[in-house]
Amino acid sequence: AKTVYTIPVVFHIVMSNPNQVTDAQIQQQLDILNADFAGENSDSTKIPEYFKSLFGKSSIQFSLAQRTESGDPTTGIERVTTTKSSFSSNTNDVKYTASKGVDSWDPDKYFNVWICAITATTSGSILGYATFPGDLPAVEQGVVIDYRTLPGKSYTGYTDFEGGRTLTHETGHYFNLFHIWGDDDGACTGSDYVEDTPDQADASSKCNSGVIHDNCTSDGNGIMYQNYMDYSYDACLVMFTAGQISRMEAAVIAYRSSLLT
């Protein structure tokens, strides 16, 4: 059997009313993350026949931290009351106690996930953002997601993004995955450095159906808008490929092995 990589997670809920996010919601979110990584998500039935052979199943799993840095018992869920109504994604204020956020727990020992209200920009709301392996400063390593992307509740403007897939997507970045379209604004020169994902011109949106061809993949089965590293609605993101899983598992060994318990 394949070795399971268990990653301890700490959720830092940093809000003016952090109790708005319940433990049950966090558990639900964690279950979705684990199912998505394991390829056990029940909506994998949405993967079209022609992409089924590419469906990846990872042995990376996540569990709530059971000990704090000083060795005390913890639920792995930390609630912090802040006077800031939202945190900009241009600064990392949410990641520092000194700027009304909260400091990470040792990023070599924990996968830090901050949950807060993220300030919208002129181009719209930000669902989440992540660090890639090696990004500095190390204390900022982890993922930030907006609390309105958590499963279990309905918030105006977020109803298509409350399936828990924002955390799945951001965690992909944390394990070194790039966007499936290669972030090249349609040029077809960029790459996600994964062999089994079709080339793709730009981000997808909403929910698509059927075979879609674009400038970068003009034949065959088309682009893979069902991929977690695309920008479709949560209900339509249902898979990582085997190649993406290999890249993430390689990143665990190369960059994040100190997290393994």
Ligand code: ARG
């Ligand atoms: N915009 C974010 C990013 O690039 C998150 C996108 C998440 N998409 C979703 N359907 N939940 O990291």
Ligand code: ZN
């Ligand atoms: Zn992304």
Ligand code: CA
């Ligand atoms: Ca590719």
